[in-house]
Amino acid sequence: MADLLFRTADEVSVKLKHERIVVASASDYDTKINLEIIAIYDNGYFVFVPSKYNLQGSVYVDKGNAFKLNIPERFLDSRINYITDEHIVSLYNRREGCTCSRCEEFYHHSEPNQEDGSMICYQCREDRFR
Numbered sequence: 001m002a003d004l005l006f007r008t009a010d011e012v013s014v015k016l017k018h019e020r021i022v023v024a025s026a027s028d029y030d031t032k033i034n035l036e037i038i039a040i041y042d043n044g045y046f047v048f049v050p051s052k053y054n055l056q057g058s059v060y061v062d063k064g065n066a067f068k069l070n071i072p073e074r075f076l077d078s079r080i081n082y083i084t085d086e087h088i089v090s091l092y093n094r095r096e097g098c099t100c101s102r103c104e105e106f107y108h109h110s111e112p113n114q115e116d117g118s119m120i121c122y123q124c125r126e127d128r129f130r
């Protein structure tokens with residue numbers, strides 16, 4: 001995987017134009033909002049789209065695409081949007097903790113517990129088929 005600048009659970013700032021996320025370099029835009037990265041996918045990110053935003057190009061999460069796109073189950077029935085580094089204006093907030101490398105859930109104040117520096121959560125360690 002390429003080196004990405006951001007990681008799961010980061011809140012990043014993006015620009016909107018006509019309810020669509022535009023590249024960060026765009027000088028003509030309507031507003032800036034902060035969105036949370038919920039999954040890394042194919043050299044980019046899926047961000048959670050709160051229901052107050054009606055973003056063009058966002059995708060509804062159901063059981064079928066959640067599995068395919070690596071989206072944690074708690075985001076079922078919500079909307080997500082795919083972005084890449086070129087859409088991100090800046091990092092707004094980064095929480096302390098790690099994302100489980102198996103289920104992709106974020107755990108506050110957790111630390112790496114695998115030899116390769118990654119973290120696998122308690123549930124995933126208990127249930128290897130999760």
Ligand SMILES: [Zn+2]
Pocket residue numbers: 100101102103104105120121122123124
């Ligand atoms: Zn896990």
